[in-house]
Amino acid sequence: MDNIRNFCIIAHIDHGKSTLADRLLERTQTIKITEGQMLDNMDLERERGITIKSHAIQMEYKHNGQTYILNLIDTPGHVDFSYEVSRSIAACEGALLVVDATQGVQAQTISNLYMAIEHDLEIIPVLNKIDMPSAMPDEVEDEIIDLIGCKREDILRASGKTGEGVDDVLKAIVERVPHPVGDTKGPLQALIFDSVFNSFRGIIAYFKIENGEIRKGDKVKFFNTGMEYVADEVGVLKMDMVPRQVLGTGEVGYIISGIKDATEVKVGDTITHVNRPCDKAISGFQEVKPMVFAGVYPIDPSEYENLRASLEKLQLNDASLTFSPESS
Structure with a gap:
């Protein structure tokens, strides 16, 4: 446990979070970057520059002769996903607060x-994007100091685009983020922070x-639903x-347990x-409350079952979607 570091990245939309994450993955030789942001793999994410789906990825980093396991638990970049962000944050011990040197601290950074x-x-x-001609590093550093009350020397200057300062960021993660603590011999208690749908293997839960x-x-048993399963496969998340x-x-x-x-x-x-x-569930669980309501129906009535199946698949990728079929 002493060599594990679990961290997330907090940033406003378009402050360079996914690009910086790519540089960390590249520097730790987890992946070779081919095109665009590796963690933003949905077309819409790349088009809009917003991280919609949270990801988790494991990196290995050598520091002072020791190998450390760094788990980056990526959080969605939009304020509508505040509950999902809170669960991702609950799975971490540290956070990189990424602020764009050209734009300064913005609203969403503060809420997360x-x-x-x-x-x-x-x-x-x-402080990201320091290579930009319009960067204002000193002024933005003042904003960060006002916001979290840190010392000026605690702020790291980096550029996701050029890779400058990325080694300092990795070193800071190892040296500053505390390792996880827990009872290794106690009853199992694992927090689910995300799930994805796989058409062959059912639902894969990240924990x-x-x-x-x-x-x-x-x-195993899922505490709040009371459902029981067999862990057909457990493992860690690298690029695969x-x-x-x-x-x-x-x-x-x-964990894969054939959930449909x-x-x-x-x-x-x-x-x-x-x-x-375990005696009790990890605190913080809540049912997600819907914010936007819509009635959806197929033009051709024979497509009704397809629509329902598709909505169920969509629900797997977005826990905040709830729907109930109706006939009128």
């Missing part, structure tokens, strides 16, 4: 920053283990999923063992 401070995360301020360990083949026999306290990974129904996996739920359950 307060959420991170509530969860006692170690905040590492990073961070707070206490205990999970093994392939374990019988890498199966493992066992995952321990503080680790971030995925979207409503059974809820972001913020707790995974525990059937035989040796």
Whole structure:
């Protein structure tokens, strides 16, 4: 556990979060960047420059002869996803606060920053885009100091585009972010912070283990829904999923257990063992409340079942979507 660092990146839309994440992945030789942002893999994300889907990815970084495992838990970049962001933040011990040197601190940075401070995360301020001609590093540093009360020397200057300062960011993650703490021998308690749908394998849930360990083949229970499953596969998330026999306290990974129904996996739920359950769920779970309402129907009535199936798939990728079929 001492060599694990779980962190997220907090930034306003278009402040260079995904580009900086790419540089971290490149510098740790996790991936070779081919085109565009590697973590933003939806067409809409690339077109709009907004991260919609959160991702988790593991990097390995050598520092002072030790190998550290860095888990970047990417958060959605839009304020509408505040609950999903809060669960991603709850799975971390530290956060990079990325601020654009040309635009300064903006509203959304502040709202997510307060959420991170509530969860006692170690905040590492990073001034991004310092290579831009219109950058105002000194003025923006003053804004950051006013916002979080840090020292000027704590602020790292970097550029996601040129790669300048990226090594300092990696070093700061290792040195400043605390390692996860938990009871390795206690009952399993893992926080689900995201889920994705795979047409062959069903729903894949991403989690961070707070206490205990999970093994392939374990019988597990999702606390808030009460559903029980067998862990067909567990593993860690690199650019692809890498199966493992066992995952321990503080680790971030995925579980595949052949779940087909979207409503059974809820972001913020707790995974525990059937035989040796934990006493209580990890706090902070809530049902997502809808904000926008719409009635949707197919022009051709024969497409009704297709529409319903498609909405169910969409619900897997976006926990905040709820729908109920009606006939009129």
